[in-house]
Amino acid sequence: MIANYGYKDGSGEYYISIDTDKCIDCAADRACLTACPKHMFEIITDDYDDEVAWVKKECTRALAYDCAGCKPAGGYTSLPCTTACTPGAIKHSW
Amino acid sequence: MITAGIDMGSRSVKVVLLEQIKVEGAKEPSFAVKKAHLMMPGDLDADQAAEKAFDAALAEAGVSRDQVKSVFATGAGRGQVAFATEGVTEMTAGARGAVFMYPQARTVVDVGAEEGRGIKTDPDGKAIDFAGNEKCAAGAGSFAEAMSRALQLSLKEFGEASLRSDKSIPMNAQCTVFAESEVVSLIHSSTPKEDIAKAVLDAVASRVCAMVRRVGIEGNVVLIGGMGHNPGFVQSLKSAMDVDQVLLPEMPEFVSAIGCALIAAERQH
Numbered sequence: 001m002i003a004n005y006g007y008k009d010g011s012g013e014y015y016i017s018i019d020t021d022k023c024i025d026c027a028a029d030r031a032c033l034t035a036c037p038k039h040m041f042e043i044i045t046d047d048y049d050d051e052v053a054w055v056k057k058e059c060t061r062a063l064a065y066d067c068a069g070c071k072p073a074g075g076y077t078s079l080p081c082t083t084a085c086t087p088g089a090i091k092h093s094w
Numbered sequence: 095m096i097t098a099g100i101d102m103g104s105r106s107v108k109v110v111l112l113e114q115i116k117v118e119g120a121k122e123p124s125f126a127v128k129k130a131h132l133m134m135p136g137d138l139d140a141d142q143a144a145e146k147a148f149d150a151a152l153a154e155a156g157v158s159r160d161q162v163k164s165v166f167a168t169g170a171g172r173g174q175v176a177f178a179t180e181g182v183t184e185m186t187a188g189a190r191g192a193v194f195m196y197p198q199a200r201t202v203v204d205v206g207a208e209e210g211r212g213i214k215t216d217p218d219g220k221a222i223d224f225a226g227n228e229k230c231a232a233g234a235g236s237f238a239e240a241m242s243r244a245l246q247l248s249l250k251e252f253g254e255a256s257l258r259s260d261k262s263i264p265m266n267a268q269c270t271v272f273a274e275s276e277v278v279s280l281i282h283s284s285t286p287k288e289d290i291a292k293a294v295l296d297a298v299a300s301r302v303c304a305m306v307r308r309v310g311i312e313g314n315v316v317l318i319g320g321m322g323h324n325p326g327f328v329q330s331l332k333s334a335m336d337v338d339q340v341l342l343p344e345m346p347e348f349v350s351a352i353g354c355a356l357i358a359a360e361r362q363h
Contacts, residue, residue, distance in 0.1 A: 004225035004308055008301070010269065015225065015308065047186035047357075048220065060228040093308075 001046075005055035006063050006093070014063040015093040016040075016081075020052040022089035035084030038066050053089070067092065095362065096128060096157060097164045099354030100144055100178065101187070101347075102171030105207035105236070105320075107133045107143050108348050109151040111162070112355035125194070125356060129155035130348045140174040148177070166358035168350050170208070182357055184350060185213050185224040191353025192316045193219030195343045200313030203306055203331065203340075204350070205298075205321035207235045212306030219353070225308035230269070233301030235321045237270050241294040244277050245287050249324065256291035256326030263293035273297065291326060299330035306335065315340050322346025 006015035032041045032053055040059040046052050059066055070076050082090050101108040111128040131151035135143035144167075152159060167178035168187035175181070184204065192202040193215055202213040210233045211226035227233050242252035263285070265276050273294075280290045298321075317340050321327050332340050343349055 001221060002223040002309070004223075005228070007227045007229035008304055009230055013304070013308075047182045057228075 001048075003052075003054065004093075005060045007061060009064075011064065013093050014067075016055050016063060016067075017091045017093065018053055018055070019089040019091075020046065020050060022087040023052045024050045026053075026087065026089075028084060028086040031084035031086070032081050032090060035080040037069065037080065040066060041081070064094075095359065096162050097166070097355045097358035097362070098148065098151075098162050099187070099351040099356070099358060100148060100165065100167045100169075100172075100175050101351040101354060102140060102144060102167060102169040102175055103206050103320075103347075104170050104209070105134065106347070107135060107140075107147040108169075108351040109133075109147045110348055110351040110355050111151055111155050111157060112352065112359060114359055123359075125359065127348075127352060128157070130345060130351070132347065140171045141176055144171075144175045145177070163362055164358040166354040168354045179358065180361075182354060184209075185211065185221045185226075187350040187353035187357065188318055189213050189215035189221040189353065190219035190356050191349035191351070192318055192343075193217070194352060194356055195349060196314060196316050196341045198314045199316040199341060201306065201309070201311050201315045203302060203315060203317045203335075204319045205234060205302055205317070205327070206319040206347075207239075210234050210302045210305060210319075210321075212302070212309045214309045214312060219356075223309040225305045227301070227305055230301065233298055233305065235319070235324075237273070238294060238298055238321070238324065238327065240270060240274060241277055242291075244274055245281070245290060247287065247291070252291050253295070253324035253326040255288040256295045257288075257329060259286070259288040259292040261289045261292065262296065263289055265293050265297040292330070295324070295326045295330040296334070299327060299334040302331065303334040311335055311337065317342055318346050318349035320347045 001020045004015045095114040109131045113128040133147040167175035172181040214223035
């Protein structure tokens with residue numbers, strides 16, 4: 001399943017997509033949990049009884065602001081979460 | 095066997111009692127909706143509202159609590175249904191319910207009072223892709239409701255009025271608050287109510303459509319959620335998605351609760 005967490009507002013489209021099929025048997029030892037400086041990811045058991053990462057509910061309404069620090073303007077050349085997720089399950093829409 | 099699905103929406107509580115029917119010779123079990131009950135809570139006590147709605151549905155169906163094998167909850171307030179056996183997300187419940195109503199459905203558009211979402215489903219009703227809008231109410235029913243109030247029309251009149259318009263007036267504001275001021279400007283410039291109604295519903299449809307496009311429009315599209323009762327919105331959604339047909343269940347607001355009750359029944363096996 002591709003789970004898109006986030007929103008679209010007047011300034012753009014801000015979604016973090018998680019490919020749960022790549023996430024179930026994580027080959028990166030759940031590195032996303034520690035890679036995100038804002039600790040936005042969490043492991044949950046979804047409705048199909050799979051253990052997958054999701055974006056914490058309280059973070060999904062402020063992605064544009066919370067993720068800004070990890071974007072090029074914040075001094076990063078690549079996103080810590082997508083870099084840490086070696087199976088390539090995490091993607092940003094912006 | 096009877097199972098219950100409770101959809102604790104942000105505006106209303108929907109309860110469905112689903113009965114499994116044995117059909118001689120059939121491999122798969124059949125299900126029938128025994129009772130569907132909707133309640134608009136008068137206060138903010140969601141926990142009590144769920145209890146009241148559930149009791150009312152049981153009384154209407156003539157069923158006791160002991161006869162209900164399992165109660166599953168979904169919706170924004172699913173965590174507040176204390177007596178629920180389990181909770182499932184709106185995406186899982188919506189996809190399962192939509193495929194139960196229309197087995198050929200592969201794209202589910204769910205537009206309720208406060209949230210809208212697009213779900214892609216497989217033939218078994220399992221959500222395989224979803225996108226919602228966690229922040230903006232301008233792509234949901236409460237926005238249409240607020241605008242109908244600004245036009246001094248009932249929701250029914252509002253939907254019907256938009257069907258009488260063939261104008262396309264773009265609404266640029268993304269936010270409900272700013273959009274309302276755009277509507278006020280249109281009222282002051284003597285724009286006919288039907289054209290404003292269409293502009294509002296086109297705007298809601300375009301926001302919903304943007305979410306659905308994230309998951310991709312594939313196969314038959316089914317619209318669930320309370321906005322399915324608004325014929326103007328259905329028309330606007332068809333145009334925005336550029337599809338010939340949007341499948342519309344008879345009780346669009348109950349589809350997630352039906353999906354929830356189905357999942358409850360399936361997990362009994």
